[in-house]
Amino acid sequence: MSRNDAPGLVIEMSRGPFQNxxxxxxxxxxxVGSPAQQLYFCFDTGSNFNWLTSSLCGEGECQHYAGHQFQIDASNSFEWISQTTRKVSFGPWGDMQAALGSDVLTIDEANGLALRSGILLSSRYDSSEFAELDWDGGIGLGSSQTDSSGSASQNTSLRCYQQQATTGEEFDFFLQLIQAGLVSQDKPYMSFVTEKDRAYVGFGVLEQSYSRSLEYVFLPWACYQPEASYLWTTANASIGLKGEAAVGSKLFFALDSGSSQFKGDYAVLSSLFKLTQQSHKTVVITLHDEQGQPYTELSIPSELYLCEIEAGQDAGETLAQFNALEGAEGILLVGSVLMDHLYTVYEYQVDEQQNLSPLGIWIFNKPDGPKILSNQQSAPADIFNR
Known part of the structure; x- marks a missing residue:
């Protein structure tokens, strides 16, 4: 199969209740495993590892809303990499205790395609936040993926794992799809579609209904900090209320598919939370180029950031989704609260050794959605013509 003949992969998404x-x-x-155990995974552009709630959890441990556990002893294809329990940081969420194994991931949408992958298997959650989790585990889609393991530090408030140069420790899902011939290295895209009638993650596949859209912008990747280089960040963002002075500036901005809320810099997000409680005004994010000139503006009306909590301890309340994080200076992330109202495409570049590095993120207004992006381009996005 030539590179351009790779069909790409579409994996349908389902939605659990929105929780705070x-x-x-x-x-x-x-x-997961043989025979396959059906489990719920988030495809997470805000982390660099794969993990799963497992039968290592003791009685009463690892309670979470989705409720499933991977039964290690029931899989004939499971292999241990290291049974040593280690701490995996989820930042302000807390920590997860986990051991490292390897097993087969089966993707029904790919006609039974199976990929062997490293998986961190939880034995304990050291945080109450996991209790309201709508999924059982995550597949990391970090901004860089290589054949050799990376070396990210755990000294960060975000989701990160210190990879080791251990045989079998393979977390790079998108790279594995390319190596398996399912995704063309000429189409190194990951896309997220959440429409009323369908939702999916696309690998090497673009949603053609946006091929003629002029309401889009490209956000070039820039490294927030070395220990969080796996994040899909762009530089020089400011945020504030419409018609008022910016609350924060010179921020790194990230679209994080594993998150829901706006979260990040403690001072900035604390201020935004207080201001939006008082006025419910439109929040505006402005992106600037290297010369300091604005090139796009994202307008987020209150009906997007004020969300009804559908389950969990705050069920029935409508709450502003701004979360100030300790130790996250200079960064602003957001997930489904904004991404549900955009079409989002993450683009890699591929070198001769098939290592992946980030180019940036394309975002599009939805045809029938709120006009979040201010841009009106003169021609459609060139990713549809490559």
Whole structure:
């Protein structure tokens, strides 16, 4: 099969109830092990590892809304990489205790395609936030993916794992799709579609209904900090209320498919939370180029950031989704609260060794959705013509 003949992959997403824990309600169902156990996974552009709630959890441990556990002893294809329990940081969420194994992920939408992958298997959650999680685990879609393991630090408030150069420790899902011939390295795209009648994650596939759209912008990737280089961030963002002075500036802005809320810099998000409680005004994010000139503006009306909590301890309330994080200076992330109202495409570049590095993110207004983006381009996005 030539590179351009690779069909790409579409994996349908389902939605759980929106809960006030900062995690996306969207998940996909994948099979794990042999015979396959059907479990709920989030495809997460805000992390660099794969993990799963497992039968290592003791009685009463690892309680979460989705409610499933991977039964290690029931899989004939499971292999241990390291049974040593280690701490995995989820930042302000808390920590997860996990051991490292390897098993087969089965994707029904790919006619039974199975990929062997490294998976961190939880034995304990050291946080109450996991209780409201609509999924059982996550597949990391970090901004860089290589054949050799990376070396990210755990000294960050965000979701991160210190990878080791251990045989079998393979977390790079998108790279594996390319190596398996399912995704063309000429189409190194990941896209998220959440429409009323369908929702999916696309790998090497673009939603053609946006091929003629002029309401889009490209956000070039820039590294927030070395220990969080796996995040899909762009530089020089400011945020504030419409018609008022910016609350924060010179921020790194990230679209994080594993999150729901706006979260990040403690001072900035604390101020936004207070201001939106008082006025419910439109929040505006402005992106600037290297010369400091604005090139796009995102307008987020209150009906987007004021969300009804559908389950969990705050069920029935309508709450502003701004979460200030300790230790997240200079960064602003957002997930489904904004992404549900955009079409989002993450683009890699591929070198001769098939290592992946980030180019940036394309975002499009939805035809029948709120006009979040201010841009009106002169021609359609060139990713549809490559």
């Amino acid at each position: 824990n900062g995690a996306t309600p969207w998940y996909c169902i994948l099979g």
